[in-house]
Amino acid sequence: MPPISTEAPAAKVAIVTGAGRGIGRAIAERLARDGYRVVAVDLLASNLDETVAAIAADAGSVEALALDVTDRAAVHAAFEQISARLERIDVVVNNAMWIRYQPLVDVEEATIDAMVAxxxxxxxxxxxxxxxxxxxxxxxVIVNVSSPAAVRGVAGSAIYSAVKGAVSSLTWQASNEFGRQGIRVNAVVPGAVPTEGARALVDDEGYELRARLTPLGRLGTPEDIANAVAFLVSDQASYINGHLLAVEGGLLAS
Structure with a gap:
């Protein structure tokens, strides 16, 4: 009798950056529930302990990868190793972000460099x-994460807005180049989601204002965004390419 494996089978591989908490963690957990073997990426392996534990407790297939995603050589080497070991890479979700809100006149070069990197x-x-x-x-399938700030003026977020605008543009461009090779490239555009990291930047009053400005009258959850990503990487979205899926309660229409 063959040995019993405790690892859930996963025919496809999904790499999720910034998977240690918040939206990234929710995406990793959702894709694991959908049967993917998830490679959860964050700068430090210790940041991924809760993500890995949650997925494992749900009988999902997951592994942690400590990786500095700003290091081109390190990223290429890590992906080559994943491909060689797991034999495929089906999904990449680019969720990692570093944010500092500052008035445009006060922005320093180090802030720009870190956010762009x-x-x-x-x-x-x-x-x-x-x-x-x-x-x-x-x-x-590749799914990037943009923001309503890419097309709306938000005080103190000039560099963040510029970066997310670039991500949107890059998504459209890559969808044209990669789509011809059978690789779909889309993005999600999350609204106000009060994650741990976001709450360090926006206080309760700020989130109350965001909820009032949103036509649905509520804030988003990490699971709202994860559900959208799960759709975009699924076969149900097989003819969707170069699309920015807004998951923001109607904010952009208000």
């Missing part, structure tokens, strides 16, 4: 790194 360069590095494996296997 995590929020934009890293998206490019992961797409580059996943491309050869996705081509070899006949396709794949």
């Amino acid at each position: 995590v929020g934009l360069k890293a998206v490019i590095w992961t797409m580059q790194a996943a491309y050869p494996t996705m081509i070899a296997q006949g396709g794949g």
Whole structure:
């Protein structure tokens, strides 16, 4: 009799950056429930302890990967190792972001460099790194994370808005280049989601205002965003490419 495996089978592999908490963690957990073997990525392995524990407790398939997504060589090497070991990369979700809100006149070079490195360069590095494996296997799906701030003026968020605007533009461009190779590239556009990280930047009064400005009258949850990502990577979205899926309660229409 063969040994009994305690690891849930997962035919497909999904890499999720910034998976240690908040939206990234919710996405990792949802994709694991959908049967993916999830590679949960964060800067420090210790940041992923709760994510890994939650997925494992739900009999999901997961592994933690400590990775500096701003390091192009490290990203390419990590993806090559994942491809060699797990034999495929089906989904990449670019969720990692570093944020500092400052008035435009006070923004320092270090702030710009850090936000661009995590929020934009890293998206490019992961797409580059996943491309050869996705081509070899006949396709794949990439989901980036943009923001309503890309098209709305928000006090103190000039650099964040610029980075997310670049992510939106990059998504459209990549969908054209990669779509011809069978790789779909889309993005989600989350509204106000009071995660642990976001609450360090926005207080209760700020979130009350955001809820009032949202036509549905409530804030979003990490699960709202995870559900949208799960749809975009599914076969139900097989003809969706180059789309920015707004998950923001109607804020952009208000």
